[in-house]
Amino acid sequence: MRIDPASLSPGRRYFLMISCIIPRPIAWVSTLNEDGSHNLAPFSFFNAFSATPPILGIGFAPHxxxxxxxxxxxxxxxGELTVSMATVPMAERLVETSADLPYGTDEAAAAGVELQASELVGPPRVADSPVSFECTVWELKALGDAGSVLLLAEVKLLHIQDTLFNYYGVVDPYKFDALARLGGISYGGLGERFDLRSGGG
Ligand SMILES: Cc1cc2nc3c(=O)[nH]c(=O)nc-3n(C[C@H](O)[C@H](O)[C@H](O)COP(=O)(O)O)c2cc1C
Structure with a gap:
């Protein structure tokens, strides 16, 4: 089937796109509200885009x-945020924090998610996330004129649970029970994993 994206309604385009590009990692993003209270929400238009500088990207749809x-x-x-990586056991609490609550409501408290103070930035991180990043805004770029925005965020500090490291000094994918978002309301774990040698990268 050939599909011209311009022929679709925004909702249909969204659900079709998110069902095609899978699996997507989920960034659990914490920021501070104007009065200093916490805001926590999940975003799966998310990935890493550069290591030098270390840059993460997140796409915001308009509300x-x-x-x-x-x-x-x-x-x-x-200009500050933390990004905590979600794991499979966190899935239900994570989805709870996507609830559309009035500005200033602490979604973490509402969903029973414990937060832990950061070192370099104001927003705390998810206490039991095995991998989290303290970040600052690198760039906010409007994508078109319908309210979509791409955030590029610079990682200032990584927090990685000691037990996750493998022999090579990186996170062992066999130990990191990362949560993936699939299309619609579907989620998954990493399933089968295998190793292949590549020339580099
Ligand atoms: C797993 C998951 C992934 C999501 N990914 C995104 C995303 O990438 N971009 C987006 O704009 N909203 C996404 N949402 C919806 C937001 O989490 C939701 O709109 C939330 O209320 C935003 O919270 P905030 O207003 O406190 O920022 C996602 C929701 C879930 C459950």
Whole structure:
């Protein structure tokens, strides 16, 4: 089937796109609200885009009613965030924090997610996430004129659980029970893993 994306409604385009590009990692993003309270929400338009400098990217869709999402609003003001990697056992709590609550509501507290203070930035990170990043905003770029925004964030500090490291000094994918978002309401673990030697990279 050939599909012209311009022929689709925004909703259909969204659900079709997110069902095609899988699996996607999930960034659990913490920012500070204007009064210093916490905001936590998951984002799966997410990946790493550069190691030098260490840059993560996250895509924000506009909110249906209230324009910019609270996370984006906080980033514009404070320029700081943490990104905690989600694991399979965290899935239900993570989805709970995507609830559309009024600005200033602490989603972490509402979903029973424990937060831990960061070292370099104001927003705390998810306490039991095995991998998390303290970041600052590198760039916020509008994508078109319908309210979509790409965040590029620079990693200032990595926190990695000691037990995750393998012989090569990197995170062992066999120990990191990372959560993947699939299309619609589907999620998954990493399933079968295998090793292949490559020329580099
Ligand atoms: C697993 C998952 C992934 C999500 N990924 C995104 C995403 O990449 N971009 C986006 O704009 N919203 C995404 N959402 C929706 C936001 O989490 C949701 O709009 C949330 O209320 C935003 O919170 P905020 O207003 O506190 O920033 C996702 C939701 C879930 C459950």
């Amino acid at each position: 249906e009613d209230k324009g910019e999402k609270d996370t984006l609003r906080n980033l514009r003001r404070s």
